[in-house]
Amino acid sequence: MIRNSFLLLLITVLAACEYNDPQQIVDDAIYAHGLNDLSNQSCEFEFRGKQYSRSMQNNGTVYTRSFSDSTGVVSDSLINHDQFVRYIDDSLVNVSSLWAKRYSSSINSVLYFFQLPYGLNDQAVIKEFVEQNILNGIGYNKVKITFKQDGGGEDYEDEFLYWFNAKTNELDFMAYAYATNGGGIRFREAINKRRIDGHLFQDYINYKPASKEITLTELDDLFEQGELIEVSRIINENIKILSH
Secondary structure: OHHHHHHHHHHHHHHHHHHOOHHHHHHHHHHHHOOOOHHHEEEEEEEOOEEEEEEEEOOEEEEEEEEEEOOEEEEEEEEOOOEEEEEEOOEEEOOOHHHHHHHHHHHHHHHHHHHOOOOOOOOOEEEEEEEEEEEOOEEEEEEEEEEOOOOOOOOOOOEEEEEEEOOOOOEEEEEEEEOHHHOEEEEEEEEEEEEEOOEEEEEEEEEEEOOOOOOHHHHHHHHHOOOEEEEEEEOEEEEEEEEO
């Protein structure tokens, strides 16, 4: 009886250690979303009237964005996250460093959220297990993500919290604090989950707190209490996974 109790305790401790490992939680989430091999594939989608894509080419990772406006057909490319190029109607356009930085940030942001949780294993990512908690009656593993300055991009000081479903390992909620445009915090709820060619994609409802004094760690409680304000909806349409 004592031996059996010891074995049960040992199994419980080992299981707890496994679920307290932020690296394992992220790896399990990537596997659950089917994104473990996205680096070998290209994808494209539509977001708010603009066409986006991600592909691997000889010169590295290439993000693209295209749309039409009063100037013509605009085609933006972001190579390896730092080299921005713009064409309008097939003519190369000279873009100032300020606007190139703004356009790059916008494209990076859209592709970053679209690909989650893929990207959480980038070398600049710092993972920290926060706690196991209950949200809307479901158990979650909460992980904090920050970034190293080296390789963390212009927004390396941003902080993120991710809620990974303890049963499915899927990313269901996230919160983040950002410094650009005056700064702020947001909370996102995943909706419209669907699988395309084996990959799980989802849209989000984007919320903010009523007060600027609210901290990142308070957002899940405020969400459960219905005290967050809906800001927007992140809806990705016409998603396609393309062979590399």
